[in-house]
Amino acid sequence: xxxxxxxxxxxxxxxxxxxxxxxxxxxxxxxxxxxxxxxxxxxxxxxxxxxxxxxxxxxxxxxxxxxxxxxxxxxxxxxxxxxxxxxxxxxxxxxxxxxxxxxxxxxxxxxxxxxxxxxxxxxxxxxxxxxxxxxxxxxxxxxxxxxxxxxxxxxxxxxxxxxxxxxxxxxxxxxxxxxxxxxxxxxxxxxxxxxxxxxxxxxxxxxxxxxxxxxxxxxxxxxxxxxxxxxxxxxxxxxxxxxxxxxxxxxxxxxxxxxxxxxxxxxxxxxxxxxxxxxxxxxxxxxxxxxxxxxxxxxxxxxxxxxxxxxxxxxxxxxxxxxxxxxxxxxxxxxxxxxxxxxxxxxxxxxxxxxxxxxxxxxxxxxxxxxxxxxxxxxxxxxxxxxxxxxxxxxxxxxxxxxxxxxxxxxxxxxxxxxxxxxxxxxxxxxxxxxxxxxxxxxxxxxxxxxxxxxxxxxxxxxxxxxxxxxxxxxxxxxxxxxxxxxxxxxxxx
Numbered sequence: 001x002x003x004x005x006x007x008x009x010x011x012x013x014x015x016x017x018x019x020x021x022x023x024x025x026x027x028x029x030x031x032x033x034x035x036x037x038x039x040x041x042x043x044x045x046x047x048x049x050x051x052x053x054x055x056x057x058x059x060x061x062x063x064x065x066x067x068x069x070x071x072x073x074x075x076x077x078x079x080x081x082x083x084x085x086x087x088x089x090x091x092x093x094x095x096x097x098x099x100x101x102x103x104x105x106x107x108x109x110x111x112x113x114x115x116x117x118x119x120x121x122x123x124x125x126x127x128x129x130x131x132x133x134x135x136x137x138x139x140x141x142x143x144x145x146x147x148x149x150x151x152x153x154x155x156x157x158x159x160x161x162x163x164x165x166x167x168x169x170x171x172x173x174x175x176x177x178x179x180x181x182x183x184x185x186x187x188x189x190x191x192x193x194x195x196x197x198x199x200x201x202x203x204x205x206x207x208x209x210x211x212x213x214x215x216x217x218x219x220x221x222x223x224x225x226x227x228x229x230x231x232x233x234x235x236x237x238x239x240x241x242x243x244x245x246x247x248x249x250x251x252x253x254x255x256x257x258x259x260x261x262x263x264x265x266x267x268x269x270x271x272x273x274x275x276x277x278x279x280x281x282x283x284x285x286x287x288x289x290x291x292x293x294x295x296x297x298x299x300x301x302x303x304x305x306x307x308x309x310x311x312x313x314x315x316x317x318x319x320x321x322x323x324x325x326x327x328x329x330x331x332x333x334x335x336x337x338x339x340x341x342x343x344x345x346x347x348x349x350x351x352x353x354x355x356x357x358x359x360x361x362x363x364x365x366x367x368x369x370x371x372x373x374x375x376x377x378x379x380x381x382x383x384x385x386x387x388x389x390x391x392x393x394x395x396x397x398x399x400x401x402x403x404x405x406x407x408x409x410x411x412x413x414x415x416x417x418x419x420x421x422x423x424x425x426x427x428x429x430x431x432x433x434x435x436x437x438x439x440x441x442x443x444x445x446x447x448x449x450x451x452x453x454x455x456x457x458x459x460x461x462x463x464x465x466x467x468x469x470x471x472x473x474x475x476x477x478x479x480x481x482x483x484x485x486x487x488x489x490x491x492x493x494x
């Protein structure tokens with residue numbers, strides 16, 4: 001698929017400024033879009049927008065289809081009369097990070113008040129819109145909202161620990177719980193209605209400003225998810241619904257024991273027999289929400305690392321062939337050419353490159369990976385072709401300033417020599433290199449545009465807690481930053 005030469009910024013909406021402890025889809029989202037427009041950017045890249053579970057990670061969600069309730073703007077609900085000032089109280093939340101436990105307790109309470117108000121006072125049009133939303137999304141919404149109501153009923157425990165009758169979705173138990181939890185199910189439907197209403201408005205505003213949204217599709221889903229509970233036949237589960245094998249990556253230079261992610265693996269034979277219908281619905285859903293799709297862990301579609309579920313590390317896994325070209329051809333036949341960015345980082349074999357190139361997908365380059373092995377390093381800009389997105393860093397990297405400070409003098413010297421800089425403004429040195437490269441897209445995390453150190457890091461892979469918390473404040477987007485980003489973009493990208 002043809003892409004227009006563009007640049008942009010990675011910022012997950014949770015990192016937006018504003019009240020009540022977490023970024024939201026309120027006015028600050030619109031102001032960020034204005035910032036992108038003012039600086040001549042054409043891309044806003046986000047992480048998955050789903051409802052987060054373990055570790056607050058957007059890559060471990062309770063659903064591959066649903067939206068994150070905690071991104072719903074309470075200020076917008078106040079404007080609509082669904083939230084009153086007394087519901088909100090004083091905004092004592094920290095401004096520079098997300099305290100998820102505090103935010104979740106607070107927002108759930110306010111959203112329940114909004115739901116009760118909606119039931120009593122909503123007008124005919126609002127009711128019709130709500131009913132239409134539920135009908136349009138019935139295929140995933142019914143399972144997800146039932147799942148979330150059941151999680152509340154079972155004190156948040158994973159579905160594998162629920163009573164056997166509902167864990168195995170026996171008909172009598174399903175009927176019983178749906179009747180008992182009817183109002184809780186409606187509450188979760190209402191939250192999804194609010195999320196998608198607000199998100200569609202934000203995306204519409206971005207598109208009118210000439211900004212395209214790059215969304216993100218993780219290859220795997222969380223085990224504790226509506227997807228796994230409601231569709232066990234498409235995963236490698238035993239008769240007790242426990243995974244037989246789980247996802248990870250093998251040992252490498254970064255980890256002697258590999259990475260054991262623990263996500264359930266797909267039964268690709270079963271998915272193929274169903275014409276990959278679950279995945280096609282997933283692509284249809286994300287393409288309703290965004291303009292481009294970053295497909296996470298693309299190499300897993302060529303071959304994936306399968307680890308026996310009873311292992312404590314990823315060392316004793318094996319490579320298993322993925323669905324490959326058959327999968328992407330089926331998607332293409334159903335949906336046409338897809339605006340996919342293939343996350344092809346790491347040790348990539350020839351078959352992965354062939355799969356990406358065969359379907360005309362663009363890949364990824366990260367400048368922070370470029371300077372450790374000499375001039376043949378594939379991440380150095382002189383080795384690029386146009387069919388790539390270049391990043392200074394990603395949500396999984398340290399900030400560029402933090403990364404540079406951690407390097408040895410030999411590597412720092414090579415960077416300074418290669419870029420012909422003194423390294424005193426390294427984040428902007430990498431932005432210049434990215435924006436000036438032949439790669440069709442050039443993108444930087446907002447933290448790099450702000451020249452932040454490691455205090456601005458969003459995620460440290462393998463760290464079990466304390467991730468996904470960073471937020472910026474409005475004063476950080478100074479005239480100096482705006483002018484500098486605009487100038488670099490006009491110089492290199494227009």
